[in-house]
Amino acid sequence: MRRCKALLLAAALIGAAAEAQEAPRRVVSINLCTDQLAMLLAAPDQLHSVSFVALDRRASSMADEAQDYVINHGRAEEIYLMQPDLVLAGRYTARASVEALQNLGIPVVTFDIVSSMAGVRQSLLDMGAALGRDAAAQAMVADFDSRLAALQAEVIRRPRAALYYANGFTSGRASLAHEILTAAGFDNIALEAGYEQGGKLPLEILALAAPEAVITGQSYPGTSRAEAIMDHPVVRALRAEAQGAALTDADWVCGTPHVLRAIESLVPLRQSLERQ
Structure with missing residues (x-):
């Protein structure tokens, strides 16, 4: 029995040592969402660089933490000079850079866009596997x-x-925004209006749906024709007449545990509507 326990302990120690030896020691991330997953899970001094977008508070939930890392702009030349032994990228991130780095023999792990709570879990596990964590x-x-x-x-x-x-x-089904909304206890009117997968929702249909709450994105500084519709008189009237209104923020962008903060931010609104 003692011999068995000793052998099991030795095997565990060997496995742990092998895992530690195989874990990448200098990691560079070139995608906003892999930036945040890596910052959450990397061992001390393992993550060397994150993308410049990680500093943008409108998109990044970890803008403060990102200041502790070297910032990159996703260019193959700058990434190569950092001499990483692993690069983390998104499915649609800087494809030319990803291909160039792979051609240079640098390992690249690519992560898909997360559109569900199950996807958040899987991305954490995938990042853990990539980092040896x-x-x-x-x-x-x-x-x-x-x-x-x-x-x-x-x-x-x-x-x-x-x-x-x-x-x-x-946003309809198969979107992170829909999952956040429903996890917070709301029904998404896009589904009852026939926009199962999301898409452009005409103002007339939005008005006829008469939602109890209207949730819009935060406008960027300056003026934008694309964002002007969120200040349309119909939308302003709906926001005034609806019993609740809210804004999305950086916690809605990536499939990380920060989506829990997005859900939490909607709970008081739902509770207020429940009491009415």
């Missing part, structure tokens, strides 16, 4: 599941809400 990723997934379950535990009534963005776009 499986245990940390599993612990983070367990915490994510626990907090998500707590947020969904006390929904009494599901108010009807509209997601309305630049160019009149709305």
Whole structure:
């Protein structure tokens, strides 16, 4: 029995040593969402550089943390000179740079866009595997599941809400925004209006749907024809007449545990509507 335990312990130690040896030591991320996943899971000094977008507070939930890393602009030349042993990229991120780095023999791990809570869990596990941080990723997934379950535990009534963005776009199924909205206890009017997969929602249909809450994106500084529709008199009237209104922020952008903060931000609005 003792010999068996000793052999098992030795095997575990050898496995842990092999995992530590195989883990990349100098990692560069060139995508906003992999930036944040890596910042959450990387070991000290393992992550060397993140993309410049990680500094943008309108898109990044970890803009403060990003200041601790070297900033890159996703160009193959600058990434190559950093001498990484792993590059993290998104499915549609700087494809020319990704191909050039791969041709130079630098390993690149590509992550898909996350459109569900299940996708958040899988991205954490995938990042853990890429960084050799499986245990940390599993612990983070367990915490994510626990907090998500707590947020969904006390929904009494599901108010009807509209997601309305630049160019009149709305989000339907298979979108992270829809998952955040429904996890917070709302029903998405895009589905009842026939926009199952999202798309451009005419103002007339939005007005006829008469949502109880209207959730729009934050406008960027300056003027934009695409964003002007969010200030259209119809939308302003709906926001005034609807019993609740809210804005999306950086926590809605990437499939990371920060989506829990987006859900939490909607809970007081839902609770207020439930009481009315």
